[in-house]
Amino acid sequence: MFKAVLSDSNILKTSFDAISSIVDEVQMQADEEGLRLDALDRSHITFVHLELKKNVFDEYQCKEPLKINVDTEELMKVLKRAKSEDMVELTTDEGNLIITFEGEARRRFKIRLIDIEYEAPSPPQLDYPTEFEIPFSLLKDSIQDIGIVSDKIALQVDEDKFKASAEGDFGDAKIEYLHGEKIQENAKSVFSLEKVKEMMKADKFSETAQIKLGNDMPLNLYLKMASDEGELSFLLAPRIESEE
Amino acid sequence: MNKHTGSYENREIFLLRWIEPFFMKLFSENYPDNQRLGQLLIRGLSKRAFITLIASCKVFYDGRATSRLGMGDRTILVKADGAFIIHQDRNLEPVNWQPSKTKLAVELKNGLVYLKGMRRNPTETLEVEIHRGYQISYYQGEDSQDLELAGYEADMGDLIWQRPELIEPGFRATSREYHTPQGYIDIMGKDREGNLTILELKSRKAGVQAVKQLRRYLDCFSDHKSQVRGVLVAPSATDDALEMLEKQKMEFKAMEAPRELANQKKVTLKDYFK
Numbered sequence: 001m002f003k004a005v006l007s008d009s010n011i012l013k014t015s016f017d018a019i020s021s022i023v024d025e026v027q028m029q030a031d032e033e034g035l036r037l038d039a040l041d042r043s044h045i046t047f048v049h050l051e052l053k054k055n056v057f058d059e060y061q062c063k064e065p066l067k068i069n070v071d072t073e074e075l076m077k078v079l080k081r082a083k084s085e086d087m088v089e090l091t092t093d094e095g096n097l098i099i100t101f102e103g104e105a106r107r108r109f110k111i112r113l114i115d116i117e118y119e120a121p122s123p124p125q126l127d128y129p130t131e132f133e134i135p136f137s138l139l140k141d142s143i144q145d146i147g148i149v150s151d152k153i154a155l156q157v158d159e160d161k162f163k164a165s166a167e168g169d170f171g172d173a174k175i176e177y178l179h180g181e182k183i184q185e186n187a188k189s190v191f192s193l194e195k196v197k198e199m200m201k202a203d204k205f206s207e208t209a210q211i212k213l214g215n216d217m218p219l220n221l222y223l224k225m226a227s228d229e230g231e232l233s234f235l236l237a238p239r240i241e242s243e244e
Numbered sequence: 245m246n247k248h249t250g251s252y253e254n255r256e257i258f259l260l261r262w263i264e265p266f267f268m269k270l271f272s273e274n275y276p277d278n279q280r281l282g283q284l285l286i287r288g289l290s291k292r293a294f295i296t297l298i299a300s301c302k303v304f305y306d307g308r309a310t311s312r313l314g315m316g317d318r319t320i321l322v323k324a325d326g327a328f329i330i331h332q333d334r335n336l337e338p339v340n341w342q343p344s345k346t347k348l349a350v351e352l353k354n355g356l357v358y359l360k361g362m363r364r365n366p367t368e369t370l371e372v373e374i375h376r377g378y379q380i381s382y383y384q385g386e387d388s389q390d391l392e393l394a395g396y397e398a399d400m401g402d403l404i405w406q407r408p409e410l411i412e413p414g415f416r417a418t419s420r421e422y423h424t425p426q427g428y429i430d431i432m433g434k435d436r437e438g439n440l441t442i443l444e445l446k447s448r449k450a451g452v453q454a455v456k457q458l459r460r461y462l463d464c465f466s467d468h469k470s471q472v473r474g475v476l477v478a479p480s481a482t483d484d485a486l487e488m489l490e491k492q493k494m495e496f497k498a499m500e501a502p503r504e505l506a507n508q509k510k511v512t513l514k515d516y517f518k
Contacts, residue, residue: 046513049512116290116292123415124513124514169402217516218516237512239510241509
């Protein structure tokens with residue numbers, strides 16, 4: 001028996017908006033602790049991790065561990081139908097994930113579970129020279145600014161500032177932000193703008209973005225719900241100019 | 245002694261656990277019966293493996309049009325991303341195909357195996373009715389690289405933009421993809437004397453079409469007071485194109501499209517998974 005009720009439909013909506021643009025299919029694992037998901041995109045560029053502990057939910061029951069394999073596009077189509085004041089209920093039956101929106105009316109959708117043999121990938125443990133926080137909206141705006149001039153973005157951090165920049169054929173752009181954190185090293189990596197944009201769809205998950213950055217290292221973007229009971233994190237491989 | 249043998253066996257089991265994934269990277273079976281073939285297809289699909297099946301079959305398509313392919317021996321491919329492709333023993337192109345994200349299902353009916361690909365937008369179904377399977381194989385490969393290409397007009401544009409002197413000494417490139425009612429001009433610039441110069445780039449041998457295109461761009465500047473030069477830039481041009489250029493007082497500049505690949509290394513998270 002699995003049942004999870006969430007009064008804030010935006011959490012699922014915003015998470016899966018990002019997740020569905022990264023992976024086509026996903027396995028959610030439910031157990032008595034809560035719901036989690038680990039996925040790596042087909043080209044091995046982006047890793048995404050979602051964890052919603054049972055206290056995130058207004059009601060949560062899961063007697064036996066359960067694997068829920070779904071097509072993320074189908075799931076997103078349904079979640080898009082949620083109104084912001086709707087309660088969302090997740091349950092399963094033989095072969096379906098059942099999503100119920102409770103609001104002005106009770107609306108119920110069934111999504112067929114898919115048959116995949118899936119080994120949840122575990123993310124690499126990396127030591128980063130820097131770690132800092134910036135407002136999520138600032139990060140998202142910077143990404144859009146950079147999009148005007150290039151399809152690549154350089155993210156860097158030094159003692160004082162976090163910088164996003166790009167050099168394009170027709171112009172350059174640079175965003176600087178005084179982060180006010182204790183950073184002792186400089187770090188810089190370049191990423192595909194398109195891939196960073198996919199993560200930015202999760203903008204309603206958290207107001208703050210925690211970033212770990214190194215030199216030519218993957219970007220670690222970590223979003224935490226205010227209640228501390230839910231997290232969404234991403235790892236994105238850098239782009240490296242070879243030295244030939 | 246016994247103890248020694250025991251630990252030896254343990255080591256073998258341990259090694260096997262590591263070897264198995266490599267061993268199982270490719271699975272292949274010849275002449276499976278239809279029951280078995282159905283199971284193997286389901287297994288390959290659920291592993292999201294790249295399936296290759298050689299079989300005697302019929303193929304039915306229904307969607308934007310309707311097609312039917314009678315009995316014959318075919319190679320059927322299902323790629324890891326859901327691309328579904330059927331090849332006959334001739335021609336470069338597949339006879340039937342559906343793109344990635346096709347949803348596939350297997351059914352066993354009246355002793356025959358049905359492999360069915362479904363798409364919703366547009367609504368279409370591609371069904372293979374398999375009478376006899378000769379060989380099925382599937383593998384789970386790792387390939388995260390994308391094709392790198394060079395030798396296109398855009399690459400020529402990049403080169404000229406960076407090194408305009410390659411066109412002629414004193415030439416300055418001032419804008420790319422300049423919009424005119426006739427389309428976008430590849431590169432516009434000024435020569436040593438300050439004359440407006442329009443470049444039309446072709447990465448292969450240019451014909452009269454390219455000359456006509458250049459002519460149309462020049463005509464957009466017919467009210468320009470001073471001289472406007474038109475230069476066709478290509479590795480070579482046909483005789484009638486060269487003749488037409490000369491007659492209309494336009495020029496030709498021979499230039500090859502650069503074939504150097506960008507030195508961008510593709511890094512994946514797997515590189516950090518060590």
